[in-house]
Amino acid sequence: MSSQNIQQSQHNFEQAQKLLPGGVNSPVRAFKGVGGTPRFFDHAKGAYVTDVDGNTYIDYVGSWGPMILGHAHDAVIQGIQETAEKGVSFGAPCELEIDLAQMVIDMVPSIDVIRFVSSGSEATMSALRLARGFTGRDKFIKFDGGYHGHADGFLVKAGSGAATFGEPDSAGVPADYAKLTLTAPFNDIEAVKDLFRQNKDEISCIIVEPVPGNTGVMDLYNNGFLQFLRDICTQEGALLIFDEVMSGFRVSSGGAQKRFAITPDLTCLGKIIGGGLPVGAYGGREEIMRKISPDGPVYQAGTLSGNPLAMRAGIETLSRLQEEDFYVALESKSKRLFEGLLAGCKAAGVPATGNRFGSMFTIFFTELDQVTCGSDVSGHCDLAFFGKFFNEMLNEGVYLAPSQYEAAFVSAAHTDKDIDNTIAAAERVLARLTA
Numbered sequence: 001m002s003s004q005n006i007q008q009s010q011h012n013f014e015q016a017q018k019l020l021p022g023g024v025n026s027p028v029r030a031f032k033g034v035g036g037t038p039r040f041f042d043h044a045k046g047a048y049v050t051d052v053d054g055n056t057y058i059d060y061v062g063s064w065g066p067m068i069l070g071h072a073h074d075a076v077i078q079g080i081q082e083t084a085e086k087g088v089s090f091g092a093p094c095e096l097e098i099d100l101a102q103m104v105i106d107m108v109p110s111i112d113v114i115r116f117v118s119s120g121s122e123a124t125m126s127a128l129r130l131a132r133g134f135t136g137r138d139k140f141i142k143f144d145g146g147y148h149g150h151a152d153g154f155l156v157k158a159g160s161g162a163a164t165f166g167e168p169d170s171a172g173v174p175a176d177y178a179k180l181t182l183t184a185p186f187n188d189i190e191a192v193k194d195l196f197r198q199n200k201d202e203i204s205c206i207i208v209e210p211v212p213g214n215t216g217v218m219d220l221y222n223n224g225f226l227q228f229l230r231d232i233c234t235q236e237g238a239l240l241i242f243d244e245v246m247s248g249f250r251v252s253s254g255g256a257q258k259r260f261a262i263t264p265d266l267t268c269l270g271k272i273i274g275g276g277l278p279v280g281a282y283g284g285r286e287e288i289m290r291k292i293s294p295d296g297p298v299y300q301a302g303t304l305s306g307n308p309l310a311m312r313a314g315i316e317t318l319s320r321l322q323e324e325d326f327y328v329a330l331e332s333k334s335k336r337l338f339e340g341l342l343a344g345c346k347a348a349g350v351p352a353t354g355n356r357f358g359s360m361f362t363i364f365f366t367e368l369d370q371v372t373c374g375s376d377v378s379g380h381c382d383l384a385f386f387g388k389f390f391n392e393m394l395n396e397g398v399y400l401a402p403s404q405y406e407a408a409f410v411s412a413a414h415t416d417k418d419i420d421n422t423i424a425a426a427e428r429v430l431a432r433l434t435a
């Protein structure tokens with residue numbers, strides 16, 4: 001428990017803070033939302049990560065999603081090693097690009113033609129450029145609390161209440177540029193209709209995470225919101241972009257679009273598609289994708305795009321996902337964990353609710369019966385309690401995402417015993433916190 005030794009992590013974090021902004025290379029790793037010292041990891045295998053002080057944790061971050069097979073999966077590691085022997089980058093075509101392209105096109109319903117890039121952010125910013133180039137329109141709609149990587153136009157959230165013109169969320173984003181970003185709350189049909197009325201023939205696309213996971217997991221499907229977005233885009237001549245960087249290969253072998261049978265015009269992928277190496281991709285209907293350079297006028301390029309090591313890690317990962325019952329087994333474990341955690345909260349008298357699709361979920365500490373949009377989280381969740389829960393779970397050897405605004409991910413490597421141990425740890429923690 002709190003006797004956990006984290007000296008080396010503390011020392012490393014002090015050093016890192018001198019050298020890197022906040023001591024990290026991506027902000028949420030710094031534990032700002034929850035307090036405490038970020039652990040420096042030394043190695044990981046299966047469902048476990050081990051820090052530099054030798055503490056081992058059951059991991060539900062999974063590198064923020066990619067490690068759906070578990071860490072250091074034998075086939076993935078062997079594939080990377082074999083490929084590395086043949087050279088790590090050519091900057092010229094290689095056969096592995098064809099193999100991964102064919103796999104993704106077979107698995108993801110909306111994708112006929114695909115372009116590989118090196119991150120999810122690159123995929124979304126390129127898809128937006130393509131949607132603008134294809135439609136000849138500059139504005140687009142995103143949702144409050146929807147995360148689409150860190151490109152300028154996406155770092156905009158809604159003002160509170162009704163849908164409004166965007167204000168930049170980050171210094172350095174030109175206000176004039178942010179004005180092209182229109183925002184609405186999740187699940188707010190009227191707000192989206194208003195935006196189309198006010199910006200007739202100016203909206204190039206709607207970009208949405210079909211299973212939002214970046215403000216905690218949300219449900220846009222069961223009340224018909226996703227189908228509404230599909231229909232209004234078709235009516236208005238705008239493209240529907242599913243940002244499946246997180247939900248792709250996570251909620252089914254073909255992502256949310258396969259699970260829900262709703263077909264977007266363009267799809268963005270990342271995370272799992274690279275099996276832990278830096279890969280992103282965007283793809284869609286042939287007539288749209290042929291607008292990309294060198295076939296068409298929309299420019300987009302990348303020195304390391306289609307990198308052989310990254311392609312091979314993706315191929316090995318996606319191959320395993322096609323095994324019989326892969327998702328059935330993963331989902332039943334995830335459901336048991338999710339329900340066990342909620343039952344633990346109930347038993348301890350801690351108000352909580354949650355959303356889960358497949359093996360991604362969020363438990364929200366709130367009095368609300370349902371969490372349906374970003375402002376439910378910022379306005380109605382007990383973030384201070386989450387911080388305590390997070391740190392106590394860490395002391396119990398369970399590594400959750402260090403923010404209430406994030407999803408938990410279960411991998412194929414988590415055993416029933418891991419799930420039981422996690423639920424038991426949560427029960428102990430909740431008992432302590434309510435004592």
Ligand SMILES: *Cc1c(COP(=O)(O)O)cnc(C)c1O
Pocket residue numbers: 119120121122124147148149150209213214243244245246270271280
């Ligand atoms: C992680 C994520 C991104 C950004 O991907 P990076 O690889 O971090 O650039 C974009 N969209 C969604 C939905 C994500 O979850």
